[in-house]
Amino acid sequence: MIVFIAIVVAIVAFKIMRKKQYENLEAEALLSLGFSSWNIISYVDEYVTVKSRQTLEKYDDIKFFKENKEKLPRAEAMIQRKSEISSRLTQFLQSNELQSRPQYKKLKKQVEEVLNNAASYRIRVSYISSAGNNLGSKDIHVGQYRIDSFKKDPSLLMGKTEYNKFLKEQQKEALAQKQHDFYNQVNAIIDYANNNRDSLIIKGSQEQLDSLIGQLFDRTVNSIKKIKSLDSEEWGLIEDFITRLKADIERIVASNQRILDYYASPDFQKIKETCEVLMSSQREFNEYINEKVHSISELFGTRVVRNETVNEDEYNYIRPYKKTITPFTAEVSATVFASAENNPLDYIVKNFYPNKSAYPDQIQKLYHLVEELQTLREAKQIIENYKADYQQYLGDVPAYVMENDEAGFYSRLGFANIDESVLTVEYKFAYTSGGGMAQRSFTVPMTEETIAELIKTLESKLTASAFAKEQRTMMTKKLREAIKTRDDFTCCNCGNSTHKEPNLLLEIDHIIPVSKGGRTEEANLQTLCWKCNRTKSNKILA
Structure with a gap:
């Protein structure tokens, strides 16, 4: 009996020791893994009860998440957590310092059980009868691939109604994305045009670019808005148009860049250095003419830049295109446009001369404009004569430069540049329809005859006293020639003449300046060379 008791006590002591060993081993494993216990995750994550065997058999993850859409994020979060735990446990089994310890197999079995729990997100579906009996169950395993x-x-x-609504929303979003993609193509062209516009030097290039961008707005933005289906044939037509227009714009920029590259080349620098030596005697003359060209801009405004967004879209997808317009451009309605075509001078006064108190000053400017334009026309011919004298020093200038930018070429050599646009001041009326599809314009060039009529129109609106004070005779071409002939084409101040210097620019000067009451009549007019006239300004020569 004593022996039996001793054996029982020994067995109990051994079990207690084994239990203590395992508890210590388990504690070390949990500490190593960073777990508080093995119950960190459960085997079943969701419980569902159904009322028939047929429902049990057909029940799947789709039905569960259809009925519990809000649990989809929870399921994904749980799968991710289980995946992290599984990765940690797998790494532990592959390598740890406890493998040689007693009862490690038992610990390993525990770890594998937790790994099994972490294998997936589980939904347990049970068929419970009305009496409360469990008549069957099954587990649905959901992995990350299924969530994805x-x-x-x-x-x-989704249900049928929800699915149809979803399809419509998808199509709407796809259509909006396609429209946005096309808007991006349009914007890329607008950005390219804006970035390169100011560097275009070939005459007419900026106008060509403006025209192409105008077509881009008219032919794409409006059409993109109107297309209502993804499979419309219009997408292809717009794509082809954009491709062609982009190529046209790139050709314009490339042609201009080719000339700019020449101006940066050693060949052009050599020509420029040669001409700078020869130009020394004419530099002052060219500076004087450039001053006169600039004075017209000061008198009648400079070209201005404004944003030209032909079509506004509700999301402001389309960026503005900047183009240059003349200072005298009136954007008017269709009715005003038609009336202006029939009676342009009256509408020039209404749109460009609204302030009657400023008429006297504006009339004087118009008189001065006539005189300056006549001088510049004569100077233009003299400059052409100078250019002819320089031909022998120019060397082999590429034909594409002279064909496309002759004025710019000579301007870079130091010659004054009198472009026809400077010699032709004009007023412009423009009409653009609300959608931007219809655009019309016409200009009224300010010839000597038109300026004379405009002056008369403005003078007719002055009071009698103001009219008497401001009235003067216009410096006509015939009068200019008469004064030069009278003075034998000789400067009345220094005695230089076209007999001595064929390319001498002669100007007609008011002996008593207009600003000091002098009139435009033969007794108050004299011939001066450009140098003396430049020196005199508005003084009275002794």
């Missing part, structure tokens, strides 16, 4: 499929195709979890 639901997220990729939300329609899997």
Whole structure:
């Protein structure tokens, strides 16, 4: 009996020791893993009860998440957590310092049980009878790949009505994205045009670019808005148009860049250095003419830049295109446009001379404009004569430069540049329809005859006293020639003449300046060379 008791005591002591050993081993393993216990995750994550065996058999993850869409994020979060735990446990089993310890097999079995729990997100579906008896159950295993499929195709979890609505929304979004993609193509062209416009030097290039961008707005933005289906043939037509227009714009920029590259080349620098030596005697003359060209801009405004967004879109996708317009451009309605075509001078006064108190000053400017334009026309011919004298020093200038930018070429050599646009001041009326589809314009060039009529129109609106004070005779071409002939084409101040210097620019000067009461009549007019006239300014020569 004593022996039996001793054996029982020994067995109990051994079990207690083994239990203590395992508890210590388990504690070390949990500490190593960073777990508080093995119950960190459960085997079943969701419980569902159904009322028939047929429902039990057909029940799947789609039905569960259709009925519990709010649990989809929870399921994904749980799967991710289980995946992290599984990765940590797997790494532990592969390498740890406890493998040689007693009862490690038992610990390993515990770890594998937790790994099994972490294998997936589990939904347990049970068929419970009305009497409360459990007549069957099954587990549905959901992995990350299945969650991803639901997220990729939300329609899997939708009913018929919801699915149809979803399809419509998808089509709407796809259409909006396609429109946005086309808007991006349009914007890329607008950005390219804006970035390169100011560097275009070939005459007419900026106008060509403006025209192409105008077509871009008219032919694409309006059409993009109107297309209502993804499979419309219009997408292809717009794509082809954009491709062609982009190529046209790139050709314009490339042609201009080719000339700019020449101006940066050693060949052009050599020509420029040669001409700078020869130009020394004419530099002052060219500076004087450039001053006169600039004075017209000061008198009648400079070209201005404004944003030209032909079509506004509700999301402001389309960026503005900047183009240059003349200072005298009136954007008017269709009615005003038609009336202005029939009676342009009256509408020039209404739109460009609204302040009657400023008429006296504006009339004087118009008189001065006539005189300056006549001088510049004569100077233009003299400059052409100078250019002819320089031909022998120019060397082999590429034909494409002279054909496309002759004025710019000579301007870079130091010659004064009198462009025809400077010699032709004009007023412009423009009409653009609300949608931007219809655009019309016409100009009224300010010839000597038109300026004379405009002056008469302005003078007719002055009071009698103001009219008497401001009235003067216009410096006509015939009068200019008469004064030069009278003075034998000789400067009345220094005695230089075209007999001595064929390319001498002669100007007609008011002996008593207009600003000091002098009139435009033969007794108050004299011939001066450009140098003496430049020196005199508005003084009275002794």
